[in-house]
């Protein structure tokens with residue numbers, strides 16, 4: 001990488017610095033100010049609003065490898081959380097003018113309104129290659145229209161940030177009080193549906209849950225009670241659920257060892273059907289005695305092939321994770337059920353002696369393909385089996 005210059009080029013209103021001293025000049029988008037966190041990349045070509053609102057991106061800023069960000073604007077519906085959670089975004093091109101019948105707001109205005117900082121005009125290919133070869137670095141985006149930047153201070157800030165490893169972000173991104181969920185999946189004709197005839201009761205533990213997971217459950221006739229991350233196993237079981245769902249969420253799964261992991265162990269031992277997604281998958285693995293680790297290269301995109309070894313079927317999946325379950329650490333009572341066809345990493349597991357299973361990726365998509373919706377049906381199938 002060429003030596004960084006600390007003199008802003010003409011017109012620079014933002015800068016991205018990495019902990020190793022790399023400097024990327026650009027044009028600020030969204031809110032002004034400074035943000036520090038992990039710099040990752042996502043290869044999806046659609047769904048920037050769903051991605052920015054996915055709570056699993058807490059502590060991270062997202063490099064969008066697709067250059068046309070903003071082309072469908074933003075609306076009040078394509079959200080996975082009430083507010084964006086990703087710290088900021090890094091873009092190749094200036095934000096595209098919105099052109100879509102559902103657009104309500106320009107992406108730039110939406111970012112600014114929610115206090116989210118971004119930078120456009122970055123060589124995102126160079127940045128992505130750097131992340132791919134050296135891992136996701138700490139970084140700072142600074143957006144200052146005055147064009148004055150204290151680069152050494154920003155680099156120091158990037159280095160001082162402790163990094164995601166060992167960081168528990170699930171508790172802070174959970175709801176603080178429980179609530180019932182009855183919104184079902186979206187359709188072009190009717191928008192979001194409503195839970196009709198509630199056949200099953202699912203308690204979903206919220207570690208930073210994406211709404212489309214809850215919508216999928218509601219669309220399969222599940223009344224969903226969402227509860228905070230620190231809810232105890234006794235409290236969950238006292239709600240008499242037919243099934244228990246462990247949500248996705250940000251941060252290091254191993255850092256949830258004091259509250260989530262022991263709770264999940266008790267819930268699995270109760271014999272109730274349990275289904276986990278992403279962080280939920282990682283914590284289920286920890287509860288079953290396996291280990292997790294930080295990945296050299298995280299998976300973030302909407303075209304990741306995964307093989308379900310129980311059926312032999314390959315599905316194209318939506319993914320967002322930087323930690324993974326070590327496939328060599330699975331105890332005898334745990335079966336590996338899915339593998340990533342990109343790097344062979346573990347993408348799904350099940351307990352052999354309990355109705356508990358989980359996947360590392362996102363069957364709810366949002367954004368992404370719908371190949372993996374069958375997993376929600378698999379969960380409801382386990383619930384029906386347990387009830388009969």
Ligand SMILES: NC(=O)CC[C@H](N)C(=O)O
Nearest residue numbers: 248249278279321322323
């Ligand atoms: N989407 C998620 O649940 C992410 C899980 C975890 N925070 C990871 O990065 O691996």
